[in-house]
Amino acid sequence: MPTxxxxxxxxxLYGTAWKxxxxxxxxxxxxxxxxxGIDTANQRRHYFEAGVGQGLATAYRAGLVTRDDLFLQTxxxxxxxxxxxxxxxxxxxxxxQVAQSMASSLEHLGTSYVNSYVLHGPSSNNEWTxxxxxxxxxxxxxxxxxxTRLLGISNVSLRHLREMAxxxxxxxxFVQNRCYARLAWDRAVRQFCREHKIIYQGFSLLTxxxxxxxxxxxxxxxxxxxxxxxxxxxxxxxxxxxxGIGILPLTGTSNAEHMRQDLASRDLKLxxxxxxxxxxxxx
Numbered sequence: 247m248p249t250x251x252x253x254x255x256x257x258x259l260y261g262t263a264w265k266x267x268x269x270x271x272x273x274x275x276x277x278x279x280x281x282x283g284i285d286t287a288n289q290r291r292h293y294f295e296a297g298v299g300q301g302l303a304t305a306y307r308a309g310l311v312t313r314d315d316l317f318l319q320t321x322x323x324x325x326x327x328x329x330x331x332x333x334x335x336x337x338x339x340x341x342x343q344v345a346q347s348m349a350s351s352l353e354h355l356g357t358s359y360v361n362s363y364v365l366h367g368p369s370s371n372n373e374w375t376x377x378x379x380x381x382x383x384x385x386x387x388x389x390x391x392x393x394t395r396l397l398g399i400s401n402v403s404l405r406h407l408r409e410m411a412x413x414x415x416x417x418x419x420f421v422q423n424r425c426y427a428r429l430a431w432d433r434a435v436r437q438f439c440r441e442h443k444i445i446y447q448g449f450s451l452l453t454x455x456x457x458x459x460x461x462x463x464x465x466x467x468x469x470x471x472x473x474x475x476x477x478x479x480x481x482x483x484x485x486x487x488x489x490g491i492g493i494l495p496l497t498g499t500s501n502a503e504h505m506r507q508d509l510a511s512r513d514l515k516l517x518x519x520x521x522x523x524x525x526x527x528x529x
Contacts, residue, residue, distance in 0.1 A: 254317075258494075261497065267294070270304065272301070277302075277311055278305070278310055282315055283317040285496055290333075302356060319360065323367075339380075344381055359395065362394060365397075366400055382410075401423060402423065411442070426455065451488055451496070451497075481508060483511075485511040
């Protein structure tokens with residue numbers, strides 16, 4: 247397998263979904279503000295991956311970063327999750343679709359490898375299927391060929407993961423899920439990840455949890471537990487909390503000041519009682 251630079255896994259990822267024509271500028275802005283992990287997908291329905299590549303190229307030319315500074319993560323998406331703008335031949339075998347999607351991603355991103363290649367959700371909500379096994383094996387081949395360093399799965403349930411483990415399949419390095427406070431912040435999947443040394447990436451930590459951001463407890467924690475950080479925001483509390491329970495957070499903000507604030511949350515450390523209190527907000 248070709249040798250690739252060992253880029254550290256960042257403690258914050260910038261998500262590029264739903265940005266369309268703003269994608270190049272926002273990708274560059276995120277890098278300028280200090281993000282070094284970029285999450286995208288070869289799914290034109292929700293992402294503009296080529297636009298991410300344009301933003302990266304601008305940042306390289308400006309001397310903001312080099313490729314070796316960055317953790318780039320993209321995804322393979324089944325036909326059911328795509329629109330008509332496909333990155334592969336839908337008539338081809340799934341293993342070929344994976345290879346074609348990866349080749350397209352590398353072209354979009356202007357690189358010879360990505361740091362993480364993620365299955366953008368299993369083919370069935372109910373079980374780990376033969377199709378998933380075929381795709382996962384094809385993704386492993388991409389890893390073994392050096393086109394990615396690590397593999398992950400997003401939008402995955404505890405049942406999927408248990409079935410993978412029961413089948414003695416190689417487990418992912420990453421799980422990336424939408425994380426709802428009302429569902430105990432995906433506690434069961436996070437527990438599985440802890441037991442199997444999988445890094446849990448949480449997305450929609452803010453947008454999926456508006457009721458938590460507006461909860462009186464969050465406001466009181468900002469004052470009582472973070473008095474020395476007068477500028478702490480509810481979002482910063484949530485991101486600090488997420489790290490406290492072992493989540494690698496994603497943010498997709500398009501606001502430069504919010505990017506700065508989100509990154510500053512890395513310097514906030516909530517006391518254990520505050521972490522427990524927020525975790526107990528599940529309704």
